[in-house]
Amino acid sequence: MPYRRGEGFEYLRKYPGLKKWIRTCICCGSTGYDPDLPEKLTRNWGQGEFATLAAQNIRKYFEPLRVNEQGICEICERLNHAF
Numbered sequence: 001m002p003y004r005r006g007e008g009f010e011y012l013r014k015y016p017g018l019k020k021w022i023r024t025c026i027c028c029g030s031t032g033y034d035p036d037l038p039e040k041l042t043r044n045w046g047q048g049e050f051a052t053l054a055a056q057n058i059r060k061y062f063e064p065l066r067v068n069e070q071g072i073c074e075i076c077e078r079l080n081h082a083f
């Protein structure tokens with residue numbers, strides 16, 4: 001199990017703003033991050049933009065998951081097309 005998803009959800013509870021980068025497939029329920037997640041996320045501390053470790057952490061906890069407009073991941077989409 002290379003991804004520590006449990007810790008990932010814990011992390012998201014602490015930083016709910018990062019949930020906008022998390023995708024969940026409505027079909028199989030698998031969770032991952034939006035592949036469009038930038039290399040570095042920045043945060044404004046009032047003295048300008050600073051890069052945070054958020055993007056790296058998300059990549060550590062989750063695998064990339066692309067979902068279509070219906071919220072269905074590529075794997076489920078392929079399975080649906082097979083029938």
Ligand SMILES: [Zn+2]
Nearest residue numbers: 025028073076
């Ligand atoms: Zn799926």
